[in-house]
Amino acid sequence: MARPSIFITGAAAGIGRATAKLFVAEGWLVGAYDIDRPGLDSLQQEVRTGSLVTGVLDVRDVAAWEKGMAEFFAAAGGRLDVLLNNAGILYSGPFESITPEQHHRLVDVNINGVINGCHAALPYLRRTPDSRVINMASAGAIYGHPSLASYSASKFAVRALTEALDLEWQQYGVKVRDVWPLYVSTAMVDNLQARSIKTLGVTLTAEDVARTILRITRDKGGRLHWPVGWRTHVLAGSVKLLPGRVSRLLTRWTST
Numbered sequence: 001m002a003r004p005s006i007f008i009t010g011a012a013a014g015i016g017r018a019t020a021k022l023f024v025a026e027g028w029l030v031g032a033y034d035i036d037r038p039g040l041d042s043l044q045q046e047v048r049t050g051s052l053v054t055g056v057l058d059v060r061d062v063a064a065w066e067k068g069m070a071e072f073f074a075a076a077g078g079r080l081d082v083l084l085n086n087a088g089i090l091y092s093g094p095f096e097s098i099t100p101e102q103h104h105r106l107v108d109v110n111i112n113g114v115i116n117g118c119h120a121a122l123p124y125l126r127r128t129p130d131s132r133v134i135n136m137a138s139a140g141a142i143y144g145h146p147s148l149a150s151y152s153a154s155k156f157a158v159r160a161l162t163e164a165l166d167l168e169w170q171q172y173g174v175k176v177r178d179v180w181p182l183y184v185s186t187a188m189v190d191n192l193q194a195r196s197i198k199t200l201g202v203t204l205t206a207e208d209v210a211r212t213i214l215r216i217t218r219d220k221g222g223r224l225h226w227p228v229g230w231r232t233h234v235l236a237g238s239v240k241l242l243p244g245r246v247s248r249l250l251t252r253w254t255s256t
């Protein structure tokens with residue numbers, strides 16, 4: 001039986017890269033895909049193993065998804081245990097300071113990229129017992145976030161896709177989960193223009209998130225959403241328990 005395999009988008013840097021390294025260390029075959037070829041080459045050099053397959057893939061490109069998936073499935077000996085839809089981009093600041101083109105690009109990568117990935121991967125996931133999709137959402141999927149409005153909206157969409165597809169794909173034995181980190185120390189948060197990064201702080205590392213992703217692959221239960229870090233657990237719990245007006249006040253207090 002071939003070893004388990006994971007296909008990771010946005011794997012050249014940040015959370016995707018840390019996850020690729022962790023899964024290689026855990027004995028998986030890892031497909032690391034990104035638009036950043038030099039970043040993938042440096043990952044390959046760092047890992048130096050036959051357990052890593054790399055490829056250039058823009059998550060907005062449907063044809064590239066079909067080609068990348070077919071190639072990786074063959075390299076993995078006919079199994080796809082996990083698709084990690086991790087690639088994402090962020091524009092921050094007042095809504096009107098971000099151009100419509102930037103908002104659209106964000107939606108295209110963060111939402112259509114996930115839709116494309118789920119579409120391309122399903123035929124292969126269905127052929128692998130106990131397979132799953134893990135989508136990278138964010139604490140921004142808990143309550144709409146000022147200065148990150150379209151980013152937050154894109155992560156709400158990822159959350160909804162996760163909930164809907166987990167129900168739809170029960171019939172195929174494919175689980176769908178998502179991850180909700182608060183701020184993580186990666187290039188994405190360099191120069192981020194949102195007050196909440198000061199009030200809430202950047203306390204998570206990419207490795208913290210990678211470890212949560214590994215836990216999700218081992219989980220036999222039905223938990224869909226995986227906050228990372230105690231602050232995210234508190235935020236998620238308070239929105240669930242407190243009246244809407246209090247959640248709004250809490251968000252206003254931390255972010256405006």
Ligand SMILES: NC(=O)c1ccc[n+]([C@@H]2O[C@H](COP(=O)([O-])OP(=O)(O)OC[C@H]3O[C@@H](n4cnc5c(N)ncnc54)[C@H](O)[C@@H]3O)[C@@H](O)[C@H]2O)c1
Pocket residue numbers: 009010011012013014015016033034035036039057058059060086087088089090109136137138139180181182183184185186187188189
């Ligand atoms: N850093 C944070 O604070 C944080 C918090 C919560 C969620 N997230 C989410 O985690 C994911 C990874 O973020 P990160 O912090 O590692 O960011 P990062 O900027 O460090 O890495 C993102 C990677 O995605 C790649 N990428 C960008 N556009 C792409 C495309 N069209 N196709 C394929 N690859 C593309 C980049 O080349 C880069 O390697 C994103 O979905 C992000 O929204 C990040």
